[in-house]
Amino acid sequence: MAGVVQQIRQTVRHHSARFEAAIPLIASENLLSPYAKELLISDFHSRYAEGLPGERYYEGNEDVDRVENVCLDLARRLFRCSFADVRPISGTVANLAVLKALAEPGDLVGTNRLANGAHISSASFGAFGLRGVKPVYYAWDEERMTIDVAKTREILKAVRPKLCLFGLSVFLFPQPIEELRSTLEEIGAKGWYDAAHVLGLIAGGQFQDPLREGATVISASTHKTLPGPQHGILLGETPDEETVRRLQSAAFPGVTSNHHLHTMAALAVSLAEHIEFGRDYARQTIANAQALAQALYERGFEVLAPKLGFTRSHTIAVRVAREGGGETVAHRLADAGIITNKNLLPGDASPKHPQGIRLGTPELTRVGMTEKEMVRVAELFEMLLHRGPVDGGRPRGGDRAQTPRSRPSATVRCRRVGVPVLRLSRPR
Secondary structure: OHHHHHHHHHHHHHHHHHHHOOEEOOOOOOOOOHHHHHHHHOHHHHOOOOOOOOOOOOOOOHHHHHHHHHHHHHHHHHHOOOEEEOOOOOHHHHHHHHHHHHOOOOOEEEEOOHHHOOOHHHOOOOHHHHHOOEEEEOOEEOOOOEEOHHHHHHHHHHHOOOEEEEOOOOOOOOOOOOOOHHHHHHHOOEEEEEOOOOHHHHHOOOOOOHHHHOOOEEEEEOOOOOOOOOOEEEEEOOOOHHHHHHHHHHHHHHHOOOOOHHHHHHHHHHHHHHHHHHHHHHHHHHHHHHHHHHHHHHOOOEEOOHHHOOOOOOEEEEEOOOOOOHHHHHHHHHHOOEEOEEEOOOOOOOOOOOOEEEEEOHHHHHOOOOHHHHHHHHHHHHHHHHHOOEEOOEEOOOOOOOOHHHOHHHHHOOOOOOOOOOOOOOOO
């Protein structure tokens, strides 16, 4: 077994070295600060704390309670809300908690289609199916890459869903929850906003403000545009006491038992950092996405929504049918150390063979890149996909097991300058 352990350690080290030399453009990934990361290997990792602070089922949770109360206070401050729960252990688990709290099996729930950018948790094979709710799909404006408000208003009035989910996995522009607010009130539906992708942009004041626009509850993961650990969160402005009770009961014992105390502690640090640095970080993340989209467009790539400035978030959607399709392009870029993902786009005929890729700028922004580096990244796309030698849809000599130093993209990767952290005394 010693050999197996050593092999695992070497593989993880290889992975780390690969990403140190890579250009990571996954919209759903980011980096933890050193202060947050060190808490992941603290003794919190070994402990249980079922229930709410002060109401635990286990002894020895005094310090856990202190940290969780700080985490809750920071969340309420950052998002200007009265309710927060940090017990969901992921974004999908947070979504399950909302579904358990606010919907019953057989209920109708409004949502976007997967082909229009929705997350898989809203599919019949995801959290929706697990809870047994039936999706009601919004009308979609493909040119504007958002919900068609007028047509969706008629759909909602006709079928009257109990709950309406807003939020996307390909999240280019704000969702029109405010425009549909009066309709939700008219039909008696609660607004639910999945902010997993844009949580840090909302917290930084650079995106829409769902709790002021009509959402009863926000669910989210905490590791995308909010550079925190992989965890989940629930937020609400002024939900009634019954809604709070149902959400808390859904979080525990509904969909979690122990809520991964080490990641909760790391989240507390990440929230504090975002209060300090989040506005500037969110602003630069969006500026980088817009700069990268513009630079790719100028180099002949089919970037979606050009008439609208491509994006108002961290995400860019690029149709790459001419370059070989999403899977082929993602592989070719990965061979060169540029990490992306294939993605279904509106109009794609098959979810198994999407014609798009999704790009995101959270991680490159986190290590200090700005607009000028985005232009260089676009130049690499052009070199690899429009001018590079091709053999059967893959670059000649392409080897996905190349060492990081051999990748042509390594020259553009900025030295990791260190992510912003609060100037605190290091724990002794």
